[in-house]
Amino acid sequence: MKFHTRRPIALAAIILTASAALTACGSDDDGGDSGSSGGDGGSLSMTMLPKNLGNPYFDTSTAGAEAAAEELGAEIEEVGPETASPDAQVSYINTVAQQGKDALILSANDPEALCDAIEEARSADVKVITFDADTNPECRDLFINQATAEGIAAKQLELISEQIGGEGEIAILSAAANATNQNAWIDMMETELADNPDYANIELVDTVYGDDDDQKSFDQTEALLQNHPDLKGIISPTTVGIAAAARYLSDSSSKGKVALTGLGTPNQMREYVENGTVESFALWNPGDLGALAAYAAAALANGDISGEEGDSFEAGDLGEFEVGADGVVLLGEPFTFDADNIGDFDF
Amino acid sequence: MSRTYADYSAPLWKRWLLTREMAVIALTVAVFVYATINVDNFDGPLTVKFLLQDIAPILLIALPMTLIIITGEIDLSVASIMGLSSVLLGVFHDSGMSIPAAAALALMAGLACGALNGFLIAYVGLPSLAVTIGTLALFRGIAVGLLGTTAITEFTDSWADLATDTIGETRIPLVMIPFAVLTVAFVVLLHFSTFGRGIYEIGLNDEAAHFTGVNVARTKFILFVLSGVVSAFAGIYFTLRYGSARGDNATGYELQVIAAVLLGGVSIFGGRGRLHGVLAGVVLIGVISSALRLESVTVNVTNIIVGLLLVASVILPSVLAWTSSRLPRKASTPRESSPTQNAASAGV
Numbered sequence: 109m110k111f112h113t114r115r116p117i118a119l120a121a122i123i124l125t126a127s128a129a130l131t132a133c134g135s136d137d138d139g140g141d142s143g144s145s146g147g148d149g150g151s152l153s154m155t156m157l158p159k160n161l162g163n164p165y166f167d168t169s170t171a172g173a174e175a176a177a178e179e180l181g182a183e184i185e186e187v188g189p190e191t192a193s194p195d196a197q198v199s200y201i202n203t204v205a206q207q208g209k210d211a212l213i214l215s216a217n218d219p220e221a222l223c224d225a226i227e228e229a230r231s232a233d234v235k236v237i238t239f240d241a242d243t244n245p246e247c248r249d250l251f252i253n254q255a256t257a258e259g260i261a262a263k264q265l266e267l268i269s270e271q272i273g274g275e276g277e278i279a280i281l282s283a284a285a286n287a288t289n290q291n292a293w294i295d296m297m298e299t300e301l302a303d304n305p306d307y308a309n310i311e312l313v314d315t316v317y318g319d320d321d322d323q324k325s326f327d328q329t330e331a332l333l334q335n336h337p338d339l340k341g342i343i344s345p346t347t348v349g350i351a352a353a354a355r356y357l358s359d360s361s362s363k364g365k366v367a368l369t370g371l372g373t374p375n376q377m378r379e380y381v382e383n384g385t386v387e388s389f390a391l392w393n394p395g396d397l398g399a400l401a402a403y404a405a406a407a408l409a410n411g412d413i414s415g416e417e418g419d420s421f422e423a424g425d426l427g428e429f430e431v432g433a434d435g436v437v438l439l440g441e442p443f444t445f446d447a448d449n450i451g452d453f454d455f
Numbered sequence: 456m457s458r459t460y461a462d463y464s465a466p467l468w469k470r471w472l473l474t475r476e477m478a479v480i481a482l483t484v485a486v487f488v489y490a491t492i493n494v495d496n497f498d499g500p501l502t503v504k505f506l507l508q509d510i511a512p513i514l515l516i517a518l519p520m521t522l523i524i525i526t527g528e529i530d531l532s533v534a535s536i537m538g539l540s541s542v543l544l545g546v547f548h549d550s551g552m553s554i555p556a557a558a559a560l561a562l563m564a565g566l567a568c569g570a571l572n573g574f575l576i577a578y579v580g581l582p583s584l585a586v587t588i589g590t591l592a593l594f595r596g597i598a599v600g601l602l603g604t605t606a607i608t609e610f611t612d613s614w615a616d617l618a619t620d621t622i623g624e625t626r627i628p629l630v631m632i633p634f635a636v637l638t639v640a641f642v643v644l645l646h647f648s649t650f651g652r653g654i655y656e657i658g659l660n661d662e663a664a665h666f667t668g669v670n671v672a673r674t675k676f677i678l679f680v681l682s683g684v685v686s687a688f689a690g691i692y693f694t695l696r697y698g699s700a701r702g703d704n705a706t707g708y709e710l711q712v713i714a715a716v717l718l719g720g721v722s723i724f725g726g727r728g729r730l731h732g733v734l735a736g737v738v739l740i741g742v743i744s745s746a747l748r749l750e751s752v753t754v755n756v757t758n759i760i761v762g763l764l765l766v767a768s769v770i771l772p773s774v775l776a777w778t779s780s781r782l783p784r785k786a787s788t789p790r791e792s793s794p795t796q797n798a799a800s801a802g803v
Contacts, residue, residue: 161753185751194606195697195704202505203748206496220608221699224619232501 152182152409154402155204157214159192159241164375164455166215169240169398173213176402179424184402194218198225205229211405213398215240223247235408239401240394245434249408249415252401253438254392257289260345261296263390263442264370265307268341271367271387275309276340279332281353281370283320283346293345313339318349325352333362344370350389354380374445374453381450388446394455397439400426404437475720475772476732483739490746497749503626508619508696510741511630512537512689512705514734516712517719518641519682521733524716525645526657526675527725528576528583533686534708535594536568538701540690542598545607545700554614554695562687568594569683573676583679591709599702607700618695630692637685642730650674658725714761715740718768739764 156173158166170186177184187203189196194217204212205228212234216222219242226236226247239252268278280297282290294315301307313336318325325348333339344350350370354377357363363385372389380386403423406412413419413431420430429437445453490497516533523530540561547557568590575586620629645651653674656664665671694700719736721728740761747757 187748187751187753190754191706193701193703193706194699195693198697199505199509199748202501202509203745206499206501206505206749208496208499218606218608218699221606221697224615224698228501 152180152210152406153207154182154184154211154213154405154409155200155207155209156184156186156188156398156402157197157200157204157212158186158188159197159215159217160190161186161188162190163192165373165394166240168453168455169215169394169401172393172395172398173402174398175395176399176424177406180402180406182402182406192217194221197222201225201229204234205232208232209234210409211235211237213237213239213401213405216243217241219243235405237401237405237408239397245436248435250404250431250435250437252397252404253436254394254397255440255442256438257292258296259441260371260390261293261300263444264293264343264345265297265300265304267369267388267390267444268343268367269307269310271369272310272340274306277311277313277336277338278341278343279314279316279336279339280312281325281328281332281342281344281346281349282315282317283349285317285319287320287346290345297343318344318346318352320346320348322348322352325349326356329353329356330360333360333366339366341367341369344368344372346370347372347376347391350386351376351380354385358383358385371442372445373455374450375455377445378450381445381447388444390442390444392439393443393453395453396426396443399424400429400437400439404429474729474732476729476735479719479732479739479768480735483735483742486739486746487742490742490749494746494749497746500626502745504621504628506741506745507631508628509745510737511628511634511696512693512708513712513715513737513741514634515637515689515692516682516686516708517715517733517737518637518730519678519685520712520716521719521721521728521730522641522645522651522654523583523678523682524713524721524723525654525725525728526678527661528675528678529587529713529723530572530583530679530682531587531709531713532568532572532590532594533682533689533712534705535591535598536565536683536686537690537693537705537708538598538703539568539594540565540687541694541700541704542601542702544691544694545610546601548610548700549607554611558691561691562684565683565685565687565690566680567683568687569680570676572683573679576679577672577675595702595706598704602700602702604702608698610695610698615695615698618692630696633688638730638734645730650677654678655726658722658727711740714765718765720768 154177156170158170160166166188174184187200189200197214197217201212201214201222202225205225212229214236216238222243226243230236230249236248237250237252238248240254242248242251242253245251272278280294282294298312301310301312314332316328316332318328325344329342329352332342342353344353350368350372353368357366357368358380368386369389371391373391377386377389400423403426404421407421408415413421415431415435417431417433417435420428423429431437496502520530520533543561543564544554544557547560548554552560572583572587572590575581576583617629621627622629622632645654653664653669656667656669657671657674661671690705693705697704715737716728716733717723717736718739719728719733721733743760743764744757747760
């Protein structure tokens with residue numbers, strides 16, 4: 109008989125441990141009780157689902173969304189997978205459907221794969237807003253687009269023209285030769301250079317490809333400067349390229365003589381802006397993007413807009429926005445980072 | 456199967472109820488009830504469906520994995536086989552093949568992967584840990600190599616729906632039907648066949664098993680082939696459910712499967728474990744994850760809790776056995792059975 113006594117003890121001990129663990133977690137978590145109320149008259153409840161957690165870019169967009177939610181008196185919580193894969197996001201979308209939240213704001217890891225789960229959430233009356241990375245337009249209610257290709261192309265030309273005083277030779281340091289986005293931007297920049305009288309004295313002398321590889325971009329920058337001794341400026345419409353070019357320039361005699369701009373992230377470029385290698389560069393502001401997504405989500409969930417083309421809504425300090433074709437809301441022109449504002453960003 | 460004299464002397468109901476497996480089942484029920492009462496929306500209509508859809512691949516692969524671990528071996532390549540079958544399904548379908556034809560080829564690939572593992576382990580005699588660490592990297596490498604960083608996301612809707620639909624008006628996903636069939640097959644194989652008794656014997660002592668007439672190599676080979684095929688099937692389900700064939704699909708699932716198998720009371724040293732405990736272990740982890748997600752607890756915390764539970768489930772029985780062996784014996788205990796008791800205590 110006596111042997112059996114340890115079995116029930118083991119059973120009881122396991123149950124106790126686990127229930128203690130569960131209870132502890134349940135009570136530790138203040139946000140936990142928010143879910144159920146949802147649309148039942150209380151404040152709006154929203155969930156923010158970035159591509160993955162621990163990514164400074166998305167930390168910034170979530171902070172923007174949280175600030176907007178606070179102003180709206182809405183509740184928002186961020187959840188997300190550790191790695192940016194679509195299957196990991198599906199569980200979180202399912203959870204939002206279970207919780208019956210008012211809105212889900214997500215950056216999609218796959219345009220197609222999430223659609224079934226999103227459809228299920230929408231049939232549970234969750235408004236679904238994508239930002240940063242869209243799904244197929246028919247899957248979601250709205251997409252908050254950070255920038256258009258035209259806007260990105262125009263912004264970079266504007267910056268380089270400003271920095272070289274409107275005349276001289278420039279070159280482009282791109283990613284891979286077949287990179288779709290970069291090629292579209294380069295095409296638009298070439299057309300704009302040819303057509304816009306403001307840029308009549310600027311000559312594009314070369315386009316080179318660093319393949320989004322740090323070392324190769326570095327070498328290509330060196331080659332550009334050797335092959336074109338009169339070069340006044342470089343545009344690098346890729347975050348890898350601009351950082352590598354800045355690293356080369358900051359240690360070379362061309363520092364301060366050859367201007368550099370393009371698309372970069374503040375954390376990669378901070379050093380070069382602070383030491384004077386780079387005057388300014390562009391990207392969108394993920395904080396504004398997150399905030400706009402939260403305002404759009406609230407407008408949809410409150411029934412202020414239905415998401416049709418032409419609907420317009422207020423987005424706090426960001427101003428008024430209108431829904432465009434395919435349910436797309438455009439944040440606006442790319443944001444310019446320079447020595448004055450770079451300290452405000454951490455991504 | 457360190458059954459003791461006392462286990463056999465106890466009444467049948469006690470032998471059934473007071474086991475490690477029943478403890479896991481009781482804990483699963485307890486956590487489920489706790490979550491239903493205390494976690495908002497856990498009692499909602501979608502919970503059971505999403506829960507079963509989430510754990511289906513783990514449930515499926517846990518079946519062959521249990522048998523493999525009972526023989527004292529391990530298969531770490533299961534998630535890579537899932538990834539490979541996922542990619543093959545996508546690539547073949549993308550090239551114009553119908554889903555059933557592409558799925559059949561993906562299953563064949565799973566069979567080939569399992570056969571390679573089985574051949575190296577059973578007939579060449581290499582340790583399964585080393586072999587399947589190698590093939591974990593090999594199969595994953597092929598999968599990622601085939602598709603690169605791209606994904607194939609166009610699948611025939613009627614087939615994709617099969618992976619997410621439920622049985623009639625119930626909340627049970629359709630995938631539970633093939634799972635139920637496989638479960639019956641594996642229960643019969645493990646618990647009601649000579650092949651299954653051979654599996655336990657191999658786990659306890661494979662040399663002794665060999666001399667009692669068990670074909671050790673063939674048994675192991677068959678188990679790894681089964682594991683390959685079932686993993687490929689899980690990969691196909693995974694692909695259709697998420698509508699996405701990617702080289703990195705299901706990365707890390709092997710550890711979830713093994714954690715559940717161990718939690719379910721299977722000894723990592725082989726020779727001990729039962730399928731109902733394992734299935735309860737999978738459901739337990741699924742219920743905990745689902746409840747914690749509803750409470751917006753981050754994945755890291757969920758991992759910590761599951762990890763602690765696993766460690767506790769491994770340590771507790773040993774600690775209790777150790778303490779009970781230290782306690783003074785009751786006078787009623789027959790003196791001559793003492794050595795058996797000590798051996799039994801140490802084994803539990």
